[in-house]
Amino acid sequence: MDSSAINLPSPGRRRGRYSDSFKADIVAACKAPGVSTAAVALANSLNANLVRRWVAGSDPAHKAAVQLARVQSAASVSVSPTVAAPASTPGFVPVPLATPSADIRIELRRGDHLITLYWPVAAAAQCLSTLQDWLR
Incomplete structure (x- = not known):
């Protein structure tokens, strides 16, 4: 070595x-x-x-x-040296969450051009099939 x-x-x-x-x-x-x-x-x-x-x-x-x-x-x-007091744990603290958007947002960039698509979340399956068809 x-x-x-x-x-x-x-x-x-x-x-x-x-x-x-x-x-x-x-x-x-x-x-x-x-x-x-x-x-x-x-x-x-x-x-x-x-x-x-x-x-x-x-x-x-x-x-x-x-x-x-x-x-x-x-x-x-x-x-008391023989019995230890239980450690207190902090309580629950609620944290407000941002509400999710009601739309699916897709940004496509090609060169200097930017296309932004907004699709309703309720129609996510249709959005998927449209994107799959478009990408083929």
Whole structure:
């Protein structure tokens, strides 16, 4: 086995230290729509798990949940060392969903031309057969 082809870490290697502004820039890049956290980490020579921790830590709701869990775990230990208090779970939070469109929307682009088709969802089978005929 040739050990010259393997890159080993140097013996005095230490953890990287990053400024708060650098972390904020990385987190902002990760929160952009359509951007992968792993891709941002890879592009900046960072570990993806480290970047995910930064993103999770930047969320105020996440920070509050972590602090609440720490307080609850400390309280359960101080109450009785033999019986631990059950951790409370957060309740259900309803999230309003966007209402789906009543039409099927298909965009076809060829060169500079754009054709947009709107088809009622109730006639989806007819839309499918029309598109299949047209694509043959």
